[in-house]
Amino acid sequence: MSKKEFEQRWVKKSLREMLSAIEKRMSKLEESMEDAKVSDNTLGESIEDLREQSKNFVTMCLTSQRDSMQELLDSQKKKLTERNDALEAMVKALKEETMAMTMALSTRIEELEEELALCQAAVRKGVSSAALSYEDRMENYLRAKGIMDDAVKTNTSSMFITDIALLWWRGRTTDKRQGEIGT
Secondary structure, eight states, X not given: OOHHHHHHHHHHHHHHHHHHHHHXXXXXXXXXXXXXXXXXXXHHHHHHHHHHHHHHHHHHHHHHHHHHHHHHXXXXXXXXXXXXXXXXXHHHHHHHHHHHHHHHHHHHHHHHHHHHHHHXXXXXXXXXXXXXXXXXXXXXXXXXXXXXXXXXXXHHHHHHHHHHHHHHHHHHHHHHHHHHHHO
16 A cells, blocks of 8 residues: 555544544434524523513513402491591581571561661650560560570660660750750
């Protein structure tokens, strides 16, 4: 064997060994590629599962928050409705009270106007003509004031008569003074 042949064999052998090594590596590379594809598919499925779980978790949290807020709003609405109802009842009661007070004051004003007219008449005409309707006036006055007790009626009547007598006396003494001054 010649040197040339030896070299050619060596090169062929070396090429065969290299080719064999490359084929082994290719085989390992293909296996690795298959493993990588399987891992990629598994990873993709895991990612999808995580996305679905994440979506479900977020939905659950948001639903829980919404329910909590709705409960809070319902509670506040109930409290405000109760307060509103109470305020409406108070306003109604105040209106009724105001109406009753207005009617009572109107009645009292009418009574006082009647008394004023009687007092003015008594001053102008003297006590005798005013005393004629004393019982009617006293009865109206006592009824309007709601006085039912006989002792209170007696005291009130005596004060009323005293006032009339004082008015009469003032009117009489004024008339006398004016007569003295005028002459």
